Amino acid sequence: MTTGERVGAAGPGALDRLPAWGPWRTGLAILRRDLFVTLREFPIFLAQVTLQPLFLLFVFGKVLTELGYARPDYQLVLFPGLVALAAVLTGLQSTALPLVIEFSYSNEIEDRLLAPLPIGAVAVEKVVFAAMRAFVAAAVMFPLGVWILGSIPWTASTFPAVLAMTVLGCLLGAAMGLILGTYVPPNRINVTFALVLTPLIFTGSSQYPWPSLSHLRWFQVVSACNPMTYVSEGLRGLMSPSIPHIPTWVCFVVAVASLVVLMIVGMIGFIRRALG
Amino acid sequence: MDGGLRGGAPAVVVAELAKRYPKSPTEALAGVTFEVEDGEVFGFLGPNGAGKSTTIGILTTRIRPTRGRAMVAGVDVAADPVAARRVLGVVPQQNNLDRSLSVRQNLLFHASYHGVPTGLRNRRADALLEQFGLADRPNGRPDDFSGGQIQRMMIARALMHAPAVLFLDEPSTGLDPAARLFLWEKVAELQSTGTTVVITTHDMDEAATLSDRVAIIDHGTLLALDTPTALVRGMAGERTLDCTVEPAVGAVDAGTTLLADIGRLAGVRETEQLEDPTVNGWRIRIHVEGEPAPFVAPVAQSVSAAGARLTDVRLGEPNLEDVFIHLTGRALR
Numbered sequence: 001m002t003t004g005e006r007v008g009a010a011g012p013g014a015l016d017r018l019p020a021w022g023p024w025r026t027g028l029a030i031l032r033r034d035l036f037v038t039l040r041e042f043p044i045f046l047a048q049v050t051l052q053p054l055f056l057l058f059v060f061g062k063v064l065t066e067l068g069y070a071r072p073d074y075q076l077v078l079f080p081g082l083v084a085l086a087a088v089l090t091g092l093q094s095t096a097l098p099l100v101i102e103f104s105y106s107n108e109i110e111d112r113l114l115a116p117l118p119i120g121a122v123a124v125e126k127v128v129f130a131a132m133r134a135f136v137a138a139a140v141m142f143p144l145g146v147w148i149l150g151s152i153p154w155t156a157s158t159f160p161a162v163l164a165m166t167v168l169g170c171l172l173g174a175a176m177g178l179i180l181g182t183y184v185p186p187n188r189i190n191v192t193f194a195l196v197l198t199p200l201i202f203t204g205s206s207q208y209p210w211p212s213l214s215h216l217r218w219f220q221v222v223s224a225c226n227p228m229t230y231v232s233e234g235l236r237g238l239m240s241p242s243i244p245h246i247p248t249w250v251c252f253v254v255a256v257a258s259l260v261v262l263m264i265v266g267m268i269g270f271i272r273r274a275l276g
Numbered sequence: 277m278d279g280g281l282r283g284g285a286p287a288v289v290v291a292e293l294a295k296r297y298p299k300s301p302t303e304a305l306a307g308v309t310f311e312v313e314d315g316e317v318f319g320f321l322g323p324n325g326a327g328k329s330t331t332i333g334i335l336t337t338r339i340r341p342t343r344g345r346a347m348v349a350g351v352d353v354a355a356d357p358v359a360a361r362r363v364l365g366v367v368p369q370q371n372n373l374d375r376s377l378s379v380r381q382n383l384l385f386h387a388s389y390h391g392v393p394t395g396l397r398n399r400r401a402d403a404l405l406e407q408f409g410l411a412d413r414p415n416g417r418p419d420d421f422s423g424g425q426i427q428r429m430m431i432a433r434a435l436m437h438a439p440a441v442l443f444l445d446e447p448s449t450g451l452d453p454a455a456r457l458f459l460w461e462k463v464a465e466l467q468s469t470g471t472t473v474v475i476t477t478h479d480m481d482e483a484a485t486l487s488d489r490v491a492i493i494d495h496g497t498l499l500a501l502d503t504p505t506a507l508v509r510g511m512a513g514e515r516t517l518d519c520t521v522e523p524a525v526g527a528v529d530a531g532t533t534l535l536a537d538i539g540r541l542a543g544v545r546e547t548e549q550l551e552d553p554t555v556n557g558w559r560i561r562i563h564v565e566g567e568p569a570p571f572v573a574p575v576a577q578s579v580s581a582a583g584a585r586l587t588d589v590r591l592g593e594p595n596l597e598d599v600f601i602h603l604t605g606r607a608l609r
Contacts, residue, residue: 025391
């Protein structure tokens, strides 16, 4: 085809010879677009996801323990909790904010909703991509931990379970973001973020071991309602088994169950927003 | 691409299509039936809220119909939306380009969603950028372009996967006259390549200029469907003479005597005074039988007899707007 040639829908380069094409390949193409955009600005993305956990690690794990306000073994409590925090929070932010913007101001999502794949698959792609971002954020915590704290709690034998729990945390956060991004009207997103994010961060057992809250019963109950607690406690049990923790299998069961429920609710919200 | 395959079958079939939105007491679309021929430019004319966008929304799989059937290029859009999205292209009212991508990347990624192989993707993107006058800045971001250019980008993007039917929703809204003309030219070009185009508009000029056939829709109901010429021909008895009259100095009535005088002329069916705050004096519309030109002289005589002065005369040919007013009893805008 030479440039300047008219290309109508039925015009040159007839596409009726297109290779067999399944919706899953469209899904992958959409994922590739998201990866392309993120990788192009990878340093900015890294700064975005690591800054908050970095300061938490430094102030709570390093400064407070060196000044003697926290016990040295507080690092054993804190580090797995911060990995969970990075996973859940980054997952949540990576779906909620883009969804709100794409559904209201930019309408960018329309081109994907008009691509040849089921509408629900667009939501799944959003969650998978957000979980990938979250996973990078969680993984970066490990070298950061070694650098700031000197050492991190670590057992090679539990590595596969740590990996699985981290991925679960990433998906959980992304599913929460799917709900926020589709149910909250755009003009309320600022308020909602303030009202949801802060409680989520501080009731997710990332800075304290949940079983030790028995003397603060109401807060223990509140924390038990936050799915992030099971990610924090799960990772704590696997990485710092000496710290009192919720049994790991309980953490896995509750985390998977929460993920299923949150995904169903999120998908309903997404399809409602996407289809009139 | 499907014209030959479907052997001249209609590109779009809509049968008894209806939509009632949740919590709405009335139907936004109340049982509409029509067909769009293969290779046709089909105009959907109606005021805002008439049901145009709902119809397009259903045909493009974004709105679920309450009842009825809608087929695009032989695919039932409600039963198999995924297959339907492969054969249709959409240019929405509002800019929905991917702002994180350049113009060319917008085209390429869209094609990748639709499974266009890499080599073909690149060739098509280059050809479409050239065709739509965007080849000089393929690496610019959408935010840096004008409304007209954005519109062209969205059309180029929609054509990347060679849809059998292209839907354009209010394409010239907000465009300046030059951009609008360029757009019209491009739509005409599409037609010459055999593309079926369905276009919604509340602009009668646009509908009349671009469309092979026009469907007039209001309150969710199809009122008329024909070629623009045939629709207007049906209004043949509706020729008019629009006059602007400067009243006599010290005239006491507001032109009623003059209107009555003109109304008594042979061949005049009806007279009316138009509200037009931009005009000093009276604006008078005279509905006549047959050609309006022969009425200029007798009307001018009546005006001078009343001591007033005729300052402007326009011979009104009926147009789609008149057809619309005739059908609905109200103006389009």
